[in-house]
Amino acid sequence: MLKFFRKYNKFILAFGAAFLMIAFLIEPTLSIFMRGPEDQPVGRVEGQRLTEGDRQSAAVELDVLERVHPVVGMLARDLAENDPLKWLLMKHDARRLGLTASDAEVQNLLETFGLYEDELRQASARMGTSTGFVQQSLRSWLTLEQYRDLILGRTHVNPLERLQAMAFAMQAQELGDWQLMMQVEQMLADAFGHHRLSEPLIRHMLRDLQTTVSGEVAIVDARRYLDETDEPTDEEMQSLFEQYRDVPPGQGEPYGFGYRIPPRVKLEYLAIPIDRVREQVEIDEVDMLSYYEENEDEFRNDAEDIEAGEPEIQPYEQVRSRIQQTLRDQQADQLANRIVRAAQAMLVQHARQLQQHAGYRVVPDDYQPPSLREMADQIEQQFNVRPERYDDFADEWVPVHELEALPGIGRATLAGRDDISFRRYVHSAWELEPADDDPLVGMGLQAMLPSQPLERGDGSRFLFRLTEAQPSHAPESLETVADRVRQDAHLRKAYEQHLLPAMEQWLSDAREQGLESLAEAEGLMLETIRPTPRRAPDRQGRLSVPDVPGVGRSEALISGMFDIAERVSEGGRMAVSEADEADRLGVAEVDSRLSMVIYRVDRYQPVTEGQYREMVASPRVKSWVSQMMLSGDGDAMASLSNEAVRARVNFVPSEREARDDDAPAREPQRRPGQI
Template sequence: MNLVKWFRKNNKKVMAVVVIVLMVGFIGGSAIEYLFQGSGGANEAVAFYGKQKISHYDREMARQELEILQMLGAAQVLQSRDLLGILLSEVLFSQERASAEVLEYARQMIQRNRYRVGDKELQAIYSKTVPTDIYWILLCEEARSAGIHISSEDVGRLLAQVIPQLFGGQTYGTVMQNMVSRYGMSEDHILTTYGKVLAVLQYAEIICSVQAVTGSQIRHLASFENESMNAEVVQMRAAYFADKSITPSQAELVEQFTKYKDVFPGDASEANPYGFGYKLPDRLQLEYIAVRLADVSSIVPVPTQEDMETFYRDNRNRLFTEQVATDPNDPNSPLVERLRDFSEVVGDIREQLTQQRITTRAEQILVDARNEADARLAPLRAREEKPSVEEMQREAGDYQKIAQDLSVKHGVALYSGRTGLLSAMDLQNDRHLGRLLLTGYGQAPIRLSQLLFSVEQFGERAVTLMSVPDVQMFRSIGPLRDLSAAIGPNLSDQIMVMVRIVAIEPVAPPESLDVTYSTRTLRVGGAATDDSVHSVREKVVEDLRKLAAWDATKARAQEFVALAAQDGWDDAVTKYNELYGEQAKEDPNDPDVFELQHLTGLRRISAAQLQVIATQAAANPAAPEYLRRLGAERRFMDRLHSLIPPDRDEATEVPLVMEFKPDQSFYCLRSLSIRRLNQEQFESIRPMLLSREEHGESQSLATTHLNPENILKRMDFRFAEQITPVADRALPEDPV
């Protein structure tokens, strides 16, 4: 057949092929995706919510809308509002992790306003299981179904105000013209898209504000926050009068142990009024390499005159200016900026440069140690299959040998060793370990205890950390710095450390009375004197001795009050320290154990306050023990408050003896008074408290409403069976 005739006969088919080829060439991979989606094409159902379907076309449009919003700075606008806006921005525009700056800003807002939100709730915002465009479709549909709509005119007025701030002074018209040209759509369509995100925000605000704060709640809150008590007391602990020569029988020990082995110490209740408990908390053992900064100072060169002059020249306007009065004889005269002379600050510069060089050198030494210790772990962590603890242990470097080798190489002593099994509270109470922090991951340093107890072996109890690499057993952590130590020439107590976890013991009741384990902490220089041991048997014996001394303690407290009424409280305190002081001391060097305590500004703790503290403190691995102590303190305040008649400002029956079993003590009260909130004061602060609580409750509920899993559940979302979820398409980072 003649080729020309064939083209004439089939010209429509040829043109169709040409159009398809051109479309693929211009549009790219998305066109190919549509060509091979089957008979349904762009309208084929990818997923469903309720009875509605989500098609390929819906998802592509959602991606484009998110891109437009990103380009128009919607994330920044949302983040400038409140916690709800920040969370919505992170759901729609963040990648897998939060930026350190956004996260720190959110945390500060939460703590400042006492929202009932912790790191665990924040982490859930980033636990997205489907692509972001799906959440956008669902959130938009929620707002639309509720009748929430933001007009294009309102959106235009808002953007006219914010665009110059977001785009370096560019006008609304310039930016909008660029957007219209880039996306080939009308201005009204772009404004409608922006209106959707504002509607989603408005709907979220409405939903999170449905729980009204009652008048009774406000009255109780005002009372708890603004009423305070003052008391004068002498505490009589049962431990002061326990007979240390008494040895309980084996049967008594077994009975006490069996009754409270599955209870934490201090967990007082009606069934356990004294707060007995022997359950063992989460614990871990550390291996460490440490260096004393005082030792490093001997290998660091002293700053030269040239070094100090250069530092002064480079930093004089930033560090060495001060505000002084124009008239030295008139402190109220106008202030002017004065540059301090080099001779005035040379001592400070020498000290600062020396400190910088010491810490930098110590850090370099420990980085060398870390690189050598973890060199063989890198291939394990790089592979797709997660390495086992046994593999990590086998490939981890020898800390003791590394410390010895680097001591010779750098000419400075390095200390290595292993601790005992330490709880989070043991770590935080240690004078070295409790002050160690990791820097470089966000604005706020991270405590060592938070890092260690985030390891996955602790399961659901593991601390939630964000923007920090996962902690693994036998993988080095550090260098860790003691940022709380005073900066100055005295370096004797300052160290820098690298640690790794070598053993883990999850929370559990002790297997028997005879369980013991070392609680030795870090040793740096000096004699090895820390031989602390936790013995379950000794704890049980101690508690039984206190219980046996309970009646005697009550009798001593009553005798004290009688003596104080006769001779005066100061004389009675002196007399009791003479009679019982030595037997009551745990350390012979302790001061007098009996004293008249002046407790001022005591405030009761509400259940709501306790809940906020518990939520925000969840990132602290020692929080459970801290909360148990706070619970006992709350009961103590309530008990004191109950001693004051409702129509009086003072307790009428003092002096008196108050039994308080959670503290295993009797309190001899000399005086007890309260500063009450009157009706006029309450009415003046009521509107502020009501507004604060309603806003706080709304913001606290935001993490629940915007939790990605909750969005999917309440919209009844499910993928079509034949469709596999696809990953998010990366959004452009640069603005128009």
């Protein structure tokens, strides 16, 4: 369904199709907010003092916009994240970028809402504010809509067109007309602008990619508290099972729990080791001489050896052993191929009695194919080579993703198809419900019937037979996965009841003793964090939180390290190492590992203007920005976050604000050339 409807559903339900509707309340607006010491400082922006009165004025603007038009208020509060201070800082950043809205644009918007001169005066009086303040509020919104588009790298769209598109979408939602909603999707996409590259977006992304922190972490696992944690009750286990029964392992939020059973098989297979085949190969002298005569170029000396007096063609006696090995390998390969094809033919012949349907055999429940022991005996009698038999897994479930660990066959590929692995081939089995467009479906792999021959890099051949196969499915009952659920439930209790409440004490001990001393005394594992950015490309080229050794991907850890680095370095003006260790320590929970980390920041390396200029022209950077925007604005929206806006305008909170927000109290002064 449309992203718009998912994001704004609660607003749509509240406001319905109220386009161009004025929603004034009788209670005066200004009386709600204009209280308290207005001159109390909240911070500075490039030397300019911001007060509590400024913030209250921004709060009133948001309220006025909501009363003038509910959809305008919705968009404004969404952009400000309901934070008047962020609204105020964005207005400052927009002025710095030269953005504004004209009187004509404001007047056009008012008239569209039906607020002509008399109506505007009456409405302003009901809200307890002035007509000028209403006009100022609408000017702010028009300006910040331009700002939103600029920062996110979108083409700017007239806000009235945006409102109209949203009104149509609301009407479609109210009518429950999903077909109409799908038709409105393109209109909404156009109304919110098409993506384009913008300098603020690129700078934000390059800061994430190139600014790095490094240090050390000590890992504290919840298992440390298991002995002092009560065993989970039956009710707790059942609740956890129900919550994650249909979630794949490792994917449940936030702890990675998941009990959905992955695709799995039972199988047995024959291996024809190439070494055993090679022992049966005898090479005639006549064949070796013929090979020598037919492949003289293979034994020709190079020019330097000939000039040094060597013969043009190496003598037969000199290359005889090499020829013998080559012919032995060739004939062993041919013999191994005949053996595995013969074994396959024996099994296929037995299955010919089964009827066919839709490309597969109809296998009755009582069907009994020849045993592998019988097959091995027949092959040995015919070729004097005894295959190795692996039937230990015929009654044991093996997850398909673990097939590569099976001895011998695990790393094999389809004979003649190095691009099709054993695991990939098994995935195409009929019982595992492969996709209709899977190119391997035509091979007809199914349980109880022989596979196509496989080959390993050394020349060994394999033939397997699935005895049973199950697609991924949720377990029928708790008993199926009771041991895993019990372990997870117990560990979660240890994490939530003991480890998380002890985090601040661990941090206090680290500040008192030092990180290394604490780790040694408590037997904690220490990991070195090499220079790490906020974001890094993953295997698919998408930007994501970097993987920290021993920790994994932790937004809390990376964000915490950068917050400390920027604070103690005064925004990069001084070296992090000059600060006391206690000031460079922090703690973060790692839900996905049911652990926490105590971290120390040792170095902070911001991006310089020189690095920015060098990278901004890179096609790779443009590709990353495009992928970021096309993936749904996930990382692009970060450039509009409170943190990003504060960084762009160099906001320095007052001492009181710093205590409230846990933000730096000193003004960060950037080094020359730093972005």
